[in-house]
Amino acid sequence: MKQVLVISATPRKGGNSDVLCDEFVRGAREAGHSAEKIFLCDKKIGFCTACDYCQTNAGECIQDDDMAEILEKLVSSDVIVLASPVYFYTLNAQMKTLIDRVYARFTEVRGKELYFMVTAADTEVANMQRTIECFRGFADCLPESKEMGVIYGTGAWEVGDIKKLPAMGQAYEMGKAV
Structure with a gap:
């Protein structure tokens, strides 16, 4: 049994990328498998201030927010799924803030199986490559x-559009294949 951690970065609970999660x-x-979803908008996560406190204090951040709990889960999971809506052809702010804050313990987030999911109104997979490169x-x-x-949940603009698209079945099958 693997520990699966799914991070949903959309600000819309029940939105397209959240449904894929x-x-x-x-x-x-x-x-x-054991699987947990974290809805980032339910969490208080401050921006990294680049103070480097974490680098001299065993990965502890100077900020007192929900990121310490999330970091523990990232470190202890076997599988990490990162899901973001595509805003202006890149990750949204919630996902980028999370990624930047992993800096405190990034060397401990090792040996993970990673999956990336993006949703966008745009219908061209090629236009999503910049976003996927951010994850990479x-x-x-x-x-x-x-x-x-x-x-790639392309062609999903309105809430619920994703339910009619192949990405729904793909998300389920990938989860099952973990």
């Missing part, structure tokens, strides 16, 4: 981690 979780649980840049900093899959 739920499908991934459903598939992973059906396959017998982050992944390159996590020792011994491996990208396992990408889901």
Whole structure:
């Protein structure tokens, strides 16, 4: 049994990327894994201030917010799923803030299986590559981690559009295949 951590960065609970997260979780649980979804907008996470306090204090951040709890879960998980809506052809602010704050313990977030999910109104997968490259840049900093899959939820503008698109089945099947 693997520990699966799914991070939903959308500000819209029940929005397109959040629904994909739920499908991934459903598939992973059906396959017998432990799966948890964190909805970032329910969490208080401050911006990294680049003070480097964490680097001289065993990964402890000077900020007292929800990131310490999330970092513990990132370190202890086997599988990490990062899901973001695409805003102006890149990650949204919530996801980028999370990624920047992983700096405190990034060397401990090692050996993870990584999945990336993006949703966008744009229908061209090629236009989502910049966003996926942002995730890959982050992944390159996590020792011994491996990208396992990408889901492109293109053509999803209004809440619920994703439910009619192939990405729904893909998220479920990827979760099940963990």
